[in-house]
Amino acid sequence: MSLGDALSIAMAGLRANQAAMSLVSSNVANAETPGYVRKTVDQVTTNTGSTGSGVNINGINRELDEFVQTQLRTETSGAGYASLKSDFLQQLQGLYGNPDSSGTLEDSFNALTAAVQALGTSPDSQSARIGVINAAQTIAGQLNAMSNGIQTLRGAAETGIKDAVANANTLMKQIADINNKLQTNPLGGTSTDSSTAALLDQRDRYVTQLSQLMDIRVTTNSVNQITVFTGAGVQLVGNEAATLSFNAQGTVTPSTTWNSQSSLSSLGSIKVSYSNGGSIDLTSTIKSGEIAAYVEARDKTLVEAQNQIDQFAATLASSLSDKTTAGTPVTVGTQAGQTIDTAGMMTGNVMHVTVTDATTGTQRNISIVRVDDPSVLPLPNSATNDPNDVVVGIDFSQPGTVIAQLNAALNPSNLYFTGTSSSINVLNNPGFSTVTAASVTTTLSPTNLTSGGPEVALFTDNGAAYSGAIGGSGSQITGLAQRLSVNNGLVADPSRLVVFSTSPLTASGDSTRADFITRQLTKSTYSYSPQTGVGSSSAPFKGTLLSYMQQFTAQQGAAAQSAAQVADGQTVVLNTLEKKFSDVSGVNMDEEMAHLLSLQNAYSANARVMSTVNQMYQTLMQAF
Structure with a gap:
């Protein structure tokens, strides 16, 4: 040499x-x-x-360990989703309160029950009567506050989606900008110069931040450029960044819901748009990350929570104000059957007919719902909470057509109707079917405090009767918890909690109405809609008001606890992966110092040569 x-x-x-x-x-x-x-x-x-x-x-x-990096991004999405979901459920749990503490819905309900029982013991006591009014106002106020809190959380989710979409757009544009810079300086492979390496670090950081917002999938080409897709395969970034849009709405209420059909949706949708003019709705396709958690909270978790307290409020109101009157036997010509007095029916009230098939002996329950808006017809069978019901909606807005509508709808079921819209005869079809029972459920007007029966409209829908009306704008039950109030007539005259008849006049010491209210609150059982998340469409939950409340509050508490555990577990997984990634791709100061000493020795050796x-x-x- x-x-x-x-x-x-x-x-x-x-x-x-x-x-x-x-x-x-x-x-x-x-x-x-x-x-x-x-x-x-x-x-x-x-x-x-x-x-x-x-x-x-x-x-x-x-x-760089690309396999660990891919895992890290997946778990970052999962951690973003789990943490935010847990946060919403913890806040919702705060609205429900700790079952062992005061100020909860159960605490208010028990106070109402105790006040009514005290009234039953001393019906002539003015303080006992006022105690019932105060307890009723407390539980109504509790439901109002819970509903407002739920809608505030839904509004926060709507705002959160808006902010997350804006953040995602910024990140996607930054990723596309770096892709274009790499195109002008392609070295390929894993070896590169210092400026390009810095760009790759920066781009990876943007991709990781994007993965916290949504589930993504990343592919890399031979010149270190990447293409970013959603988990469902929709392209977000290449040499150009797509644009996400979100048409955030104003105030969120119980009646504002999201629908995949934009004409039916009253909440914002997430769409991705491209420079060629095409667009795709991503609202229901993002499955992880913070955006998915926001959407789930807004459109599912909190909607279900609202349904739960709306159902409770509806059952609480109707259990006290609804009166069921049995039909009476009638014979029209040669046909026997039952006559039903429907004069007091409000929209949403129901006629119940039980029919026995003469051939098979099978019984069928038919619920005939009064509807005053024909645009909602036909009604689904889920319009009542009994899965065994055959539900028929009849338009009462034109009384002269009611009998014809009934025959058109139920002649195939071997039923025949005569009479008028206020007095309906439902008749047997000899040899085919027999009407074994008939009744009508009517709702008392809030002003009718002395109907002669113990039923009373203690709770109202902002002063109006709650009858479960179904109209073009939706069902009356939606948002009822937010509107529930105590009957102003009873607030003005608490004696009507005892006096239910003026002719003859109910004695001031009569406990009939108080006993009825106590029985409805504590002993009577009801069916609850599966839309509450309690029970199912084939086996709806049945129980007392208290058992139903305990069911959905316990379910909510379990969901919050489970979400917190999942979030904690996801954090552990993410931290483990971050450490694994750091061990391979991060800087270890001890190793760098040892390497520096080795380089110094080599430098000295070369200098000596x-x-x-x-x-x-x-x-x-x-x-x-």
């Missing part, structure tokens, strides 16, 4: 060592920088002369 070759090899070594030490310095300086990936020099061996070999710097390597070659050159020059 010539002295020139030795000098060249030493010089190459010095340059490589200098570049490596500079990289160690950069690693140490960025040890705490989020998203920074440890860098190493990419060295290649070169031939010098006939026998020697040197070294060249071919670029910079990012010590150069010094020795220099001395040898000087000796040779002196010899000549």
Whole structure:
């Protein structure tokens, strides 16, 4: 090996060592920088002369474990979703309160029950009567506050989606910008220069932040450019970034809901738009990340919570104000049956007919619902909470057509109707069916406090009767908890909690009405809609008001606890992956210092070779 070759090899070594030490310095300086990936020099061996070999710097390597990085992004989405879901459920649990503490819905209900029982013991006591009114106002106010709180949370979710979409758009644009910069400086593979490596670190950080918002999938081409897709396969970023849009609505109320058909939706939708004019609705396709948690809270979790307290409020109101009157036997011509007095029916009230098939002996229950808005017809069988009911909606807005509508709808069921819209005869079909029972449920007007029966409209829908009306604008039950109030007539005259008849006049010490209210609150059982999340469409939950309340509050508490556990578990998984990623791709100060010492020794060795070659050159020059 010539002295020139030795000098060249030493010089190459010095340059490589200098570049490596500079990289160690950069690693140490960025040890705490989020998203920074440890860098190493990419060295290649070169031939010098006939026998020697040197070294060249071919670029910079990012010590990146792409498999762990992909896992980390998936778990980042999962952690964002689980944490936010838990946060919403904890806030919802705060509205429901701790079952063991005061001020909860159960506490208010028990106070109402106790007040009514006290009234039953001392019906002539003015303080007992006022106690019932106060307790009723407390539980109504509790339901109002819970409903307002739920809608506030839904509004927060709507705002959260808006902010997350804006954040996602910024991140996607930044990712696309870096993709375009890489296109002008493509080195390919994992080896690159320092400026490109810095861009890749920055882009990875943006992708990780995007994964916290939604579930994504990333592919990389030969020049280190990436394409980002949603988990469902919709492209978000390439050389261009798509644009996400969200048409946030104003005030969120119980009646504002999201629907995949934009004409039926009253809440914002997430859409992705492209430069060619195309767009795709992503609202229901994002399955993880913070956006998915916001959407689930707004459109499912909190809607179900509202349904739960609306159902409770509806059952509480109707259990006291609804009066069921049995039909009376009637014969029209040669046909026997039952006559039903429907004069007091309000929209939403129901006629019940039980029919026995003469051939098979099978019984069928038919619920005939009064409807005053034909646009909602036909009604689904789920219009009542009994899955065994055959539900028929009849338009009463034109009384003269009611009998014809009934015959058109139920002649195939071997029933025949005569009479008028206020007095309906439902008749047997000899040889085919027999009407074994008939009744009508009517709702007392809030002003009718002395109907002659114990039923009373203690609770109202902002002063109006609650009858479960179904109209074009929706069902009356929707948002009832937010509107529930105590009957102003009873507030003005609490004696009507006892006096239910003026002719003859109910005695001031009569406990009939108080006993009825107590029985309805504590002993009577009701069916509850599966839309509450309690029970199912085939087996709806049946029980007292208290058992239903305990069911959905316990279910809510369990959901909040489970979500917190999942969030904690997801955090552990994410932290484990972050440590694993850091072990491979992060900066270890001890390793960097050891590497620096090794580089310093190598630098000294190369410098000594150069010094020795220099001395040898000087000796040779002196010899000549």
